[in-house]
Amino acid sequence: MKHLLSAGDLDRAQAVTILDTAAAMAATQERQIKKLPTLRGRTVVNLFFEDSTRTRISFETAAKRLSADVINFSAKGSSVSKGESLKDTAQTLQAMGADAVVIRHHASGAPHRLAHAGWTAGAVVNAGDGTHQHPTQALLDAYTLRRHLVGLRGGTDPVGHDLAGLHVAIVGDVLHSRVARSNVQLLHTLGARVTLVAPPTLVPVGVESWTADVSYHLDDVLDQGPDAVMMLRVQRERMGGGGFFPSPWEYTRGYGLDARRLARLPEHAIVMHPGPMNRGLEISADAADADRSVVVEQVANGVAVRMAVLYLVLAGQEQPTVDGQIGASA
Numbered sequence: 552m553k554h555l556l557s558a559g560d561l562d563r564a565q566a567v568t569i570l571d572t573a574a575a576m577a578a579t580q581e582r583q584i585k586k587l588p589t590l591r592g593r594t595v596v597n598l599f600f601e602d603s604t605r606t607r608i609s610f611e612t613a614a615k616r617l618s619a620d621v622i623n624f625s626a627k628g629s630s631v632s633k634g635e636s637l638k639d640t641a642q643t644l645q646a647m648g649a650d651a652v653v654i655r656h657h658a659s660g661a662p663h664r665l666a667h668a669g670w671t672a673g674a675v676v677n678a679g680d681g682t683h684q685h686p687t688q689a690l691l692d693a694y695t696l697r698r699h700l701v702g703l704r705g706g707t708d709p710v711g712h713d714l715a716g717l718h719v720a721i722v723g724d725v726l727h728s729r730v731a732r733s734n735v736q737l738l739h740t741l742g743a744r745v746t747l748v749a750p751p752t753l754v755p756v757g758v759e760s761w762t763a764d765v766s767y768h769l770d771d772v773l774d775q776g777p778d779a780v781m782m783l784r785v786q787r788e789r790m791g792g793g794g795f796f797p798s799p800w801e802y803t804r805g806y807g808l809d810a811r812r813l814a815r816l817p818e819h820a821i822v823m824h825p826g827p828m829n830r831g832l833e834i835s836a837d838a839a840d841a842d843r844s845v846v847v848e849q850v851a852n853g854v855a856v857r858m859a860v861l862y863l864v865l866a867g868q869e870q871p872t873v874d875g876q877i878g879a880s881a
């Protein structure tokens with residue numbers, strides 16, 4: 552795997568390899584000394600043109616746990632504010648010897664451009680581009696689902712590596728959500744069934760071609776007994792003048808997860824949210840903090856998943872061990 556640009560680029564074997572590698576990484580993080588020498592001498596640049604808490608910090612933590620040198624670049628306070636282009640920024644970082652660039656950008660397709668325009672020789676990992684893709688979020692969500700629910704529906708994989716038969720409801724602002732797009736693709740690849748639930752105004756044009764069912768009625772979908780409910784953030788910053796729903800109160804009434812709706816779920820069902828949460832809008836405080844909520848665990852799993860991704864894009868072809876030096880086996 553040279554780059555990770557889209558969840559749709561992963562076939563089942565590649566996705567399972569990443570999830571299995573993440574499990575191996577997570578096991579190393581139980582130890583007293585968490586740092587591995589695996590990426591010693593490699594440089595990872597975190598190139599963030601859009602705000603982030605979880606993704607930026609977990610990529611930084613992941614790279615450091617693998618002993619890589621890390622350069623954190625935020626567009627705010629950089630020469631981007633003087634008008635410097637993505638190309639010139641990328642070439643500047645390349646001159647500093649980046650082996651991998653982790654990029655978040657407000658423009659859909661920016662990571663693809665970076666990977667294929669020859670502006671960097673390193674691996675490119677998409678940390679979220681516009682409304683397009685957020686593949687490592689989908690991977691950490693799949694990892695979290697696997698830890699809680701695999702085998703529940705008697706999937707076809709005897710060692711429980713896929714999510715076959717699971718039903719995941721993805722609820723809310725699908726229109727603006729790169730998390731939803733990546734999750735629909737990856738969950739389908741891993742054998743799960745997805746239902747998207749949103750008001751008609753927040754369902755993307757062309758959704759018929761997605762590998763998911765669509766419903767406008769949250770209570771009906773909850774009554775189907777989904778194994779997981781993934782709430783999406785209402786992305787007000789992408790809504791311009793608004794008009795996507797009559798009022799926050801009416802959105803919450805139709806599509807918010809609260810204690811009353813939690814009670815409709817099967818006992819085993821988990822509640823997910825990629826964060827940051829709009830408490831009181833798409834999710835109530837008691838749903839966000841419920842025992843069945845795995846929101847904080849999703850963040851923790853993000854470190855192991857991002858360690859796995861960095862390891863596989865930077866060291867995968869050199870057959871190192873998780874514990875070992877890159878090239879030790881060469």
Ligand code: CP
Binds near residue numbers: 602603605606607
């Ligand atoms: N889930 C997610 O991408 O969160 P951040 O925007 O905080 O990185």
